[in-house]
Amino acid sequence: MRETERDYARLSPRELALIFAFWTFLATLSSVNRILDPRGLGFRLMSPAGPIVLAFIESWLWAAFTPAIFWLCSRMTHAQASWLARVTLLIVIGFAVSIAAYVVVDFAREVLLPVRPPRRPPPPGGPLRDILRFRFVNQLLFYMAVLAAGFAREFFLRDQARQRQASVLAAQTATLQAQLADAKLDALRMQLNPHFLFNTLHAMSALVERDPAGVRKMIARMSELLRRTIDRRAADEVPLRDELGLLQRYIEIMEIRFQGRLRVEQSIDPNVLEALVPNLILQPLVENALEHGVSRIEGEGRIGINASRADDSVVLRVTDNGPGLHETQSGGVGLANTRARLEQLYGDAARVTLTPASGGGVVAELEIPFHTSADLRAEGRDD
DSSP, X not given: OOGGGOOOOSOOHHHHHHHHHHHHHHHHHHHHXXXXXXXXXXXXXXXXXXXXXXXXXXXXXXXXXXXXHHHHHHHHHHOOSOHHHHHHHHHHHHHHHHHHHHHHHHHHHHHHOSSOOOOOOOOTTHHHHHHSSHHHHHHHHHHHHHXXXXXXXXXHHHHHHHHHHHHHHHHHHHHHHHHHTSTTHHHHHTTXXXXXXXXXXXXXXXXXXXXXXXXXXXXXXXXXXXHHHHOTTSOSEEXXXXXXXXXXXXXXXXXXXXXXXXXXXXEEOGGGTTBEXXXXXXXXXXXXXXXXXXXXXXXXXEEEEEEEXXXXXXXXXXXXXXXXXXXXXXXXXXXXXXXXXXXXXXXXGOEEEEEEOTTSSEEEEEEEEOXXXXXXXXXXXXX
C-alpha cells in the first residue's frame, strides 16, 4: 500500500499517551476550578474530593472515547458515501456519544452526592428536556472538539505522507537526471532523442505535487526506456511486436504528461508483428508528432500509428492532427538520427518522409525491407 493510501485509524502508543495526558491535564484544571469555585452543579453538597473525582471520571471517559472518534474520522475520510450521508452519520453518532457521556457523568454525580436534595416536580417535556440541559450541551461540545481534532490529525498525517512521497519522487527524478549526465549519454544520443528525456524529466518535476501516482508510473516507464537504450548489447533490430511494446511505455509517459489531452490509435497488421525493425525507430517519429503537432494545438491531440506490408517492405506511419508541416520539422535531431540509422542498416532500400496529412497535420512514413529472424537464420546471418 502506498503511503498516501495508508489507514491512519490505528493510533500509535505515543498518540494514546498524549491523549491520556491531555485529558488528565484538563481534569486537573477542572478540579482546581471546581474547588476554588464550588457554586452550581451540586458541588457544594459533595465532599472535598467529590468534584475532583467527578472531573477525572468525565475527562477519562472522553479519553476513552477519543481513539474511537479518531477512528471514525479516518473511516469518514475513506467513505464512498455522499457528504450529506457522512455528516448525518456524524451528527447521529455525536448525539449518541454525548447522551452516553451525560448519563455516565450524571450517574457519577448522583453517587458522589452524600445528601440528596429534595426532588422538584419534573419540568414539562419529560426526560428529553432533562437531557437537553447545559451538561448535555457540554458533552456535545466535547464531541465536536474531539471530532475536529480527529479530522485535523487525519489531514495532517496525509499531508506529511504526501510531502515524504514528493521528496522520494524528487530524489528518483534527480537520479534519472544524473544518469543523463553520465558517459553513457553518448550511446543514448545515437538512439533516442535526448530532448525527449529532458522534456519528460521536466514534466515529472511539474507533476510531483499534483500527480505523484502519475510521476511514479512515469519513472518506471522512463527507467525501462533508459535501460533499453543504454544497454550497448541491445540488438540493432527487434521484432515489431517488441518495438510496439516499448513504444507503449513511451506513450504512457506522454499520456500522463498531456493530462488526458492525448489520444493514440494504433492499426497494426498482424502479419508484420514479427518483422524486424530498427531498435527504437518509432519513438522519434511519435515524439516529432507530439512536439510539432499535439503540443501546438488546443484541445485533444490525436496520434495514429499504422503498420502494414507493401510487397517486400514494411511501412510504418505516424500521423498527427497538428497545425501541419513547417520548415523546421524535417530537420530535427530525432529525424536526422533516424535517417542516418536507416542508411547505415539498409542503404538505399529504406526511406523516411514527412508529408502533409489530408485532413490537417503531418504523416511521417518509414519504409524498410521486410525480413524476420527466421529469414536471417535461413541466410546464416543471425547473431
